[in-house]
Structure formats: C-alpha cells, structure tokens
Amino acid sequence: MDFNLKIWRQKNAKAKGHFETYHISGIEEDASFLEMLDILNEQLIREGKDPVAVDRGCKSSGPVSFDHDCREGICGACSLYIDGRAHGPDDHVTTCQLFMRHFKDGATITVEPWRSAAFPVIKDLVVNRGAFDSILQAGGFISVRTGAAQDANNILISHDKAEESMDAAACVGCGACVATCKNGSAMLFVAARVSSLALLPQGKVEAKRRAKAMVAKMDELGFGNCTNTRACEMECPKGISVSHIARLNREFLKAKFSD
C-alpha cells in the first residue's frame, strides 16, 4: 500500500510547528500504524544521509518523534490525532492497535499531536502529559500503608460492583479524552479514577476529599470544563462511559454539601 503522510513537525516546545508531507510505499496491510511510522523513520534517516536525495532538494528534518512503548494498547504511551480523530479511524483502539488495512490505498493521512493547553508539545508528535500525574497525586489513591491490610476476603464486594469499578479502572491515561474535548476537559480521566474507587468500600473513606482535591487540581492545571458533549466517551480507546462523570459529579456535590 502507498500513502501520503502529512505530519506535524515541531523542533521543541518553543519552536513554531508546521506540516511536512512524505510519501511512503510498500506498506503491508497487516502492518500497524506505528510500524508504518517506523518504516517512514528508517526512510527519513536514510534520506538524511543520501547525497542524491539531498541534491534533489530533499531537506529531511530527521525522523519523526512519537511516544510509544508496549504496542499492545495497554501502556497508554501512544497518542496521535489521525485524520481528525484521536487514535485514528478505528473504534476502541489506541494508535498502536490501529492497522493499515483501515486506510484506503493511496490515501493522504494527516497526523498531529494531542492539541491541548495542558499538554504542551515536547517535539513533533510527543506531548507532556505530566498534568495527569499531578491530578492523581492530588488524591487518586487510597491511603493505605504497605503491610497494614487485613485479609483480602474480609472485604466483600459484589461481582457487579467489582466489574463496574474495573470498567472505570481500565483507563490507560493516554489523554485522548482531553485531546478530543472541545474544551480540553479532563473530566473523563478524573471521573474514571474517582468512580473506580468510589464504587469500592475501601475507597469510600476518602471519597469526598478525593473528588474535591482532584477536581481542584484539574482546574488549576488549565483543563477546561465539561459541557456534556460525550465526545470523550466516543473516542476513549477503552470505551469508558460518561456515566462515571455523573458519579464524579455526585461525589463532588456530596463533598461540597458536607463542607
């Protein structure tokens, strides 16, 4: 398969970015999107060293930087806005699980980084998602010390509650929800953590403090407000439901009323 790739290039956080277009050919249908980018990078590195290509006026700005790691959809490292959609045209996948068979041969594909005030670009397609760590540090945990726990079966949790908590806990922290939201809100990310813990008896003790602290941190870090467009749910690679946002709102209101 052949493609034209229109890719966002930006030298560093301060530099002005721009699109560059590259042509790539000979891609297997079963190759993943990131494997395709690997092949492009091999090509760009070779072109940078190829005197013929340089003579032709080929100005390679070197390989394209992009975040990736596990390549099986669980680490949350990969991002990429592909043809206007977070993680590309397939549903419920991260970019590393996107395969080239989802694209038309000869297509032009536009690749951008996450665009959000809270996620500044580091280079090319790589952004800084440190704000997510900061939100979780504000309260996304249960305060239990190592060794303090009782026997695990002393805490009974209904099958359905555990499953619902797990639905929310499946969040990989990729940031697709923020990148997709027109307000750049991190509500789905915050809600997934708050809701997962609020559903469990262990998490109830700190539930109020947690909801308040995490929402306050989210606001402080420059994420926008939620206006219930549900776009985040549509683009979440793990299909996390906006019903968790409803639970976050209930937790937050309960906390406010008890102040």
Added chain:
Amino acid sequence: MISKIPEGPLAEKWSRRKSDIHLVSPNNKRKLEIIVVGTGLGGASAAASLGELGYNVKVFCISDSPRRAHSIAAQGGINAAKNYQNDNDSVYRLFYDTIKGGDYRSREANVYRLAEVSAAIIDQCVAQGIPFAREYGGYLANRSFGGVQVSRTFYARGQTGQQLLLGAYASLNKEIAAGTVKSYPRHEMLDLVVVNGEAKGIIARNLVTGQIERFGAHAVVIATGGYGNAYFLSTNAMNSNGSAAMQCFRKGAYFANPCFAQIHPTCIPVHGEQQCKLTLMSESLRNDGRIWVPKKMEDVEKLRKHQIKASQIAEEDRDYYLERRYPAFGNLVPRDVASRAAKERCDAGFGVNETGLAVFLDFKDAIARLGHQKVAERYGNLFEMYEKITASSPWDEPMMIYPAIHYTMGGIWVDYDLQTTIPGLYAIGEANFSDHGGNRLGASALMQGLADGYFILPVTIGDYLSKKFAEPKTDTATKEFIEAEKAVQARIDRLFAINGTKTVDSFHKKLGNIMWEYVGMARNEEGLKKAIKEIKELKEDFYKEVYVPGTQFEFNQELEKALRLEDFFEIGQLMAYDALNRRESCGGHFRIESQTEEGEAKRDDSAFMYVAAWEYKGQDSEPELHKEPLKYEFIEVKTRNYKD
C-alpha cells in the same frame, strides 16, 4: 559472593533474618537517600514503601509517567498461596511448584520466602482498591495457570498487571504528594557511580533536554526489568532494555544465569518483515483453550492455501499434541514445555499458517461447555485484542499462536537480602535472577515484583543503611561522579562521530536474527560459538557504519536506541557464553546435545546444579564464571514430569 541464606528450618529463615536486621530510627531515615531506577511493579512498590518508611527517595523512569512501565502489560494474573479454593494449596505447595517449574535452578530459601509473602500481596492490593474478579458472593475469584494443579491465581480480567501497577503507582503518587519521593520521568540511567567500592549514585540523561545529570544517594536500587529485547522481536515493550543491568555489570556486579530466557508459547505469530513487536496472548487462555495441529499433512497444505478453514477439520483429524504427550497436565504444562512442543510440531511440518510457524488454540469446546457469556467474561478483551490484530475472530475460528521471547529469568546476581556484589546496590523484580530458576511459572512475575518491592527490599535495605545514617549526603562533585559523567559523554560523542549510513534498527534486527537463530529455543555448541563471533563482527560494523541523527541536546529517540543497542550487543554475547557453558538442558535453556530419546530436556544435576554468576573482565574479553552451588536441603530433586 556470599548468598547470606539464614540458618534454620525453611519456614523460619525469613523471620530469623528479619529479627537479625538492624533498624534505622525514624529521625535517621529522614537523612538517608535512596535512588530507585525503574517504576514497574518492583520499582514503584519499593519506592512507595521506602517513602512510607520515611527515607528520601528519588525514582527514575524512561517513560513520560511511572504508569507506563511494562508490568502494565501483564495479562493473566498473580499467584498467592491463599487456599481460598480449599484445593489443598499452601505456602509449601506454591514454593514447591515454583522450584519444580524452575527446573531446580533457584534457591530454596528465596523461593520459600516468595511463597510466604504472597498472601500479603493480595491483601495489600485489595486494600489499595484493585478491582480483582469476584464471585457472586463477593469473595475473590481464582483461575488456574500452567505448571500447577491448584487454582491460586488472582486476576482482574486480562489486565491484572495494569491494575497491580496502577495500585503501586497510586501508592507512589501518595508518597510523591507527601514529599518523601521525588519523581524523575523521562530520565534514563546511563551509569552507576561507585565510590570506595560502594554504590553511591547514578548518571542519568534527561531525555527531554538531553542534559547529563548526576544524582547521589546512600543506596541504589535497580528495578529496570529484563533484557528480552536483545532478540529485537519479543513481547517486551519497545523501550524495555537491559542497559541499567549492564552498567552495573561493567561496574562489578555479577550477572547470573543470563541464558535463562523464557519463550512464551502463546504469542501471535510473526506476520511479515515490517514487524517490530510481538503480542502475547495470556497464558490464562490455556485454561480453556485446546492446542492442536492437523494430523494429516494434506489438511496442513489446504490450510496454507486457504482452501479450508480450521473449523472444517474433523475432530478425529486433529492432533491435540499437548494432551497426547502430557496427559496429566495437558494444555497446562509449563511454558518452556509448551513452547518446545509447538516448535517440534512445526519443525515436523505441521505449522498451520503460510510461514509454517503457527499452531491452533481452539475455544470451540469451551464455548460449548461454558456458553458464550462465561467465555466472554473470562477472555472477552483478549478475544477482541486478537481480532483487532489479525482480523479473525476467535469465536468463529481458532486462534493461531507461536512461541516468542517474553521474560528473562537471568539477571543481576543478588544475595538473600537482594543486594548485589556491589555493597549498597540492590536489584529487584525481573532485573535480578533470584526466584525463577530456569523457567518462570505463569502469574509469578507479578508476585515476585511486588514481593521484592513491598515486603522484602524495604526490610533488608535497612540492614545496610543502619550503618550509613551518620554519613552525609553523597557529594556529586567528587572525582568518581566527574569521571562517570565524562565516560557517558564520551560514549555519546563516539556514537555521533561514527556518522555512518545505516540505521540503529537495522543493526538491532540483525542482532535479533543471530539471537533467535543460535541462542533461541534450541541451542548447540557450534551455533553458540557462531553467535559470539557474529555478534562481535556486528558490533564492529555498528561502530563503523551506524548513523545517529540529530544532536545530544534535544529529544532524540535514535540516540536512546543506539545507547541501548550497545548494551544489547554485550548482553547477547553474555547470554551465548552462559548458554555455551551450561551443557545441559534446563528450563528455558535447551541444549540439543542434552535430550532424552523422546526429545525431552535432559538436565545434568551432577555437573550444573549451580548458579552461573559472571564477572565483567573488559570489552570483548570473556567474562569470568563464578559458581554458586545450589543445595536442596528440604525437597527432593526430581526429573520434571508433566506426563503422569
């Protein structure tokens, strides 16, 4: 090299050691600094627990957040001797299964301790809010795993590693918020600093700015995982690497049993030349899936030509070869046995895809027995993942699987306290060698990472630090730090100066081919010697022809890869040296020269019942072998038998 195993009965060793360990008072803990490198299950749980104790912890990871560490990708579960199923499980039985599964090449005392603390791990994780699978009565659910006959594996769908890591990461966040832990994401350790024979800090590169920075401490903990990416194609994450371990090795830490690498039987087969990463399908699938190839060659040929589908092959024409060869364990034999059996069938010509390197994993019977809903609950997300990758649905046609490199049992040599041969340097989790012998059982990696990080290291490190609290903060302006930094700078300058024409990955792929061909599932003397020679030549080419684009002082992923590949060359050679020395078949290490008439692995206990600990002797020099004899005082050493 003293293993420091405590005297006394097996079940009392750990409590004896704990009562001997000197304590550090809370006001002195505040004065002590510890560096933890890596934030997987071992690193995150250790950093969090050390922070809770009051030490000053600096934690480093190469990714943008501690939560990305590759522990996150573990699917199936975590073992613990809870005996919640009343199936006669016990600490002893978990210990025994692990020793036997490891083919009698791990320490009795370490493994017993692992089994002993396993139950507390589950308690800890539940208290952290990890949503483990539950029965309808609200109690914790269990599943079975390969190599055992009880049901002791706790799980959170097919995402157990993710949930456990998010638990450890949450504890880490709690300590970062409390100020006891400082986090350095996107930082890569590039050297260990040793002062007067003791580990005192690290040199790291800030991966965003490219600056080389010095960090001092009273002790250093390595939790950087395994070195499976030496094979280029593996189930490890793309950035997983063995560099920190190699830096410690070059500074004098012994490296143990490097040839013990685990080849996982249930991975998605290689699809083509452009592939860079293999995907694992959880071993838990073998609970209900049945592995087979056709009995008749004509069916194999039709399959390869897409003239028939697997589901059209009649029951009597299927060879369920694991059930045939190993009736007692069937599809649940340990990983090394299952991998070799798949290779045997494919070598005999019965591989079911175009490349001839695939076997079927079939859920037809499980779906008929349990119904769609039950199967979906157990494996739904795995089925979905398989379909996303292959565009074929396991609900309709069996999965195709083939073995791939997955985990490394070998690692930095540590004593019972998890301290390396360099005082003040500790290694935990997959980065050390200690608990899995020649083969790791499924759902035991998570157990070991968390056992080391939550319950063992935070105690044992106190013994060393109890003698250090009067020492001031490590001064990073000393000549040792300056020299280490200069050496790192020289390494980077050398890579840019080569200015060749070939990419880093092109060399890594070649290394991977050499490793898979000669240091893979079946090894012999000739091949291993060839591997050592070919890696040396490849390394020479690398230093003549590689091209690293860009500069040091920017975000530069090619530079990162080049630095890691330099270390993979050395790891590859070290693995080959070790495999050459170990002229027996044992666990994941299969020497063609050492097999029974039926083709089963043949161990040689009289000559090789030892830990092979290698000492660095300089670039391109053969490392020196030190032997730690393994004594089995409490169990009888047997030939592993999964047949009856």
